[in-house]
Amino acid sequence: MEFEQVLKSRRSIRKYKPGQSISKEMVEHLIEAAILAPSWKNSQTARYYTVITPEMVEKIRIQCLPEFNQNNSKNAQALIVTAFEKNRSGFTRDGQAENEVGNGWGCYDLGLQNENLVLKAAELGLGTLIMGIRDSENLRKILSIPDSQEVVSVIAVGYPDIEPDMPKRKMPEDIVKFY
Numbered sequence: 532m533e534f535e536q537v538l539k540s541r542r543s544i545r546k547y548k549p550g551q552s553i554s555k556e557m558v559e560h561l562i563e564a565a566i567l568a569p570s571w572k573n574s575q576t577a578r579y580y581t582v583i584t585p586e587m588v589e590k591i592r593i594q595c596l597p598e599f600n601q602n603n604s605k606n607a608q609a610l611i612v613t614a615f616e617k618n619r620s621g622f623t624r625d626g627q628a629e630n631e632v633g634n635g636w637g638c639y640d641l642g643l644q645n646e647n648l649v650l651k652a653a654e655l656g657l658g659t660l661i662m663g664i665r666d667s668e669n670l671r672k673i674l675s676i677p678d679s680q681e682v683v684s685v686i687a688v689g690y691p692d693i694e695p696d697m698p699k700r701k702m703p704e705d706i707v708k709f710y
């Protein structure tokens with residue numbers, strides 16, 4: 532698929548086809564695409580907890596998502612929990628924040644990777660939904676995510692059972708100033 536087409540056709544998918552499966556290899560392709568993103572001093576602090584067995588997908592969905600996101604991710608074949616190592620991206624070797632953004636840089640780097648991931652999924656015909664409304668403490672407990680990492684999103688991955696229209700976007704003139 533043309534790059535422009537991938538950019539335009541990717542949508543947040545809130546309805547997935549039942550009875551499908553996604554292989555570990557397919558999820559690995561998504562992670563490989565994610566890893567190609569740039570990061571602060573190439574620090575690569577993004578981390579992924581990938582849930583692919585049906586029992587675990589169900590457990591995470593029910594115990595770590597609010598009801599509306601449980602419904603949005605029903606029949607998704609995989610849930611990818613994203614996190615980043617704190618106090619590294621945007622920090623000096625001796626642990627000082629380089630500037631006022633602090634751990635915002637770790638989140639920035641993770642977001643860059645996650646966009647690669649969802650675009651790669653779109654190219655492969657997979658739908659995704661990034662969910663920021665989730666229970667991070669339950670995710671941390673169930674998946675043994677260490678305190679050194681910030682838990683950020685849960686990304687549902689599956690075969691789309693819907694073709695949503697693109698939600699309205701701002702125009703460049705709404706968001707940019709030229710000097």
Ligand SMILES: Cc1cc2nc3c(=O)[nH]c(=O)nc-3n(C[C@H](O)[C@H](O)[C@H](O)COP(=O)(O)O)c2cc1C
Nearest residue numbers: 541542543545600603660661662663664665697698
């Ligand atoms: C950081 C982030 C958090 C989001 N959290 C949720 C969420 O919890 N539940 C949900 O249904 N959609 C969530 N979304 C999806 C957005 O609503 C969606 O990206 C936006 O409406 C634009 O639609 P599009 O992705 O189809 O272009 C989230 C998206 C992002 C980037």
